[in-house]
Amino acid sequence: MVKKAKMKKTGLVLAGKRVLMPGFNITNFLDNPHLHLASGDVRRRSPWEQEGIHLIVMHTTGGIPGGKDLRPQVIIPGTGLSSNAGERIVSSWSLDTDRPGGAALIIDFDCEIYCCTDLILEAAYHAKAANGCSVGIEIVQGKNAELYSKQLATAAKFTVALCKILPTPIQLQIPLPYQAKPIKRFVDSQKTNRPLFDVVGIVGHRDLTSSRGEGDPGDAIMKALSDRGCQSMDFEARGDITIWKERQFFLGMTMCDGIPGKETVKALKIRGCKDGLWVNGNAK
Numbered sequence: 001m002v003k004k005a006k007m008k009k010t011g012l013v014l015a016g017k018r019v020l021m022p023g024f025n026i027t028n029f030l031d032n033p034h035l036h037l038a039s040g041d042v043r044r045r046s047p048w049e050q051e052g053i054h055l056i057v058m059h060t061t062g063g064i065p066g067g068k069d070l071r072p073q074v075i076i077p078g079t080g081l082s083s084n085a086g087e088r089i090v091s092s093w094s095l096d097t098d099r100p101g102g103a104a105l106i107i108d109f110d111c112e113i114y115c116c117t118d119l120i121l122e123a124a125y126h127a128k129a130a131n132g133c134s135v136g137i138e139i140v141q142g143k144n145a146e147l148y149s150k151q152l153a154t155a156a157k158f159t160v161a162l163c164k165i166l167p168t169p170i171q172l173q174i175p176l177p178y179q180a181k182p183i184k185r186f187v188d189s190q191k192t193n194r195p196l197f198d199v200v201g202i203v204g205h206r207d208l209t210s211s212r213g214e215g216d217p218g219d220a221i222m223k224a225l226s227d228r229g230c231q232s233m234d235f236e237a238r239g240d241i242t243i244w245k246e247r248q249f250f251l252g253m254t255m256c257d258g259i260p261g262k263e264t265v266k267a268l269k270i271r272g273c274k275d276g277l278w279v280n281g282n283a284k
């Protein structure tokens with residue numbers, strides 16, 4: 001019997017370069033070309049967008065509970081079996097030609113991560129007006145609305161690691177617990193020509209639009225992110241802007257606009273903050 005050659009797994013693809021992420025099992029579209037999103041599901045980012053990715057959007061592939069399917073999410077302890085999510089889901093997106101759709105990253109039941117675009121050069125069609133400024137992460141959800149506890153823990157750990165390695169690191173902040181509706185500020189800003197430019201952090205698809213339900217991505221992943229040190233902020237009331245104006249003042253910045261972008265990251269690094277992130281309410 002001829003042994004099947006083992007596929008190489010070389011991490012993420014950022015601006016044309018493979019980036020290994022120790023501790024994660026990641027296959028990318030350079031390792032396996034079938035993993036790349038179809039041309040209708042992805043576009044090239046503008047140079048301005050490439051510089052300014054400032055949002056991570058979490059999803060579940062099932063989006064349950066949501067729409068007519070209101071079954072609660074079932075969290076199964078441990079790890080599940082591979083569902084061959086990469087090729088399987090990328091091809092299901094590409095077959096759905098009526099609706100462009102896809103995400104840069106997919107996390108399977110067995111914690112394998114599939115990288116389906118160049119995270120910097122390409123924007124997947126996962127969150128309408130937020131596509132250009134964000135990276136989308138799809139967590140595989142099964143037919144019984146199930147997710148696995150280790151899959152969620154891996155998704156949270158990976159998301160935090162990803163925030164640190166983007167051109168401008170993304171601060172570890174998430175919305176307050178979901179209130180059964182999107183965050184008005186996010187919805188309103190998507191109607192402008194600079195959608196979500198002042199929002200930095202990790203949000204759920206459900207926070208951006210009323211067309212998605214509670215289960216996209218559900219409370220369990222947001223709790224896992226909180227357990228990983230992500231700080232809840234009142235985005236609706238612009239609490240993030242207030243907090244960051246104070247932090248920027250504390251950091252001695254001249255421009256205290258409340259948006260923790262490139263200059264804030266620089267100021268945090270000067271203060272000795274690892275990765276340019278304000279972690280656990282501390283500038284150290």
Ligand SMILES: [Zn+2]
Nearest residue numbers: 059060205216
């Ligand atoms: Zn979604």
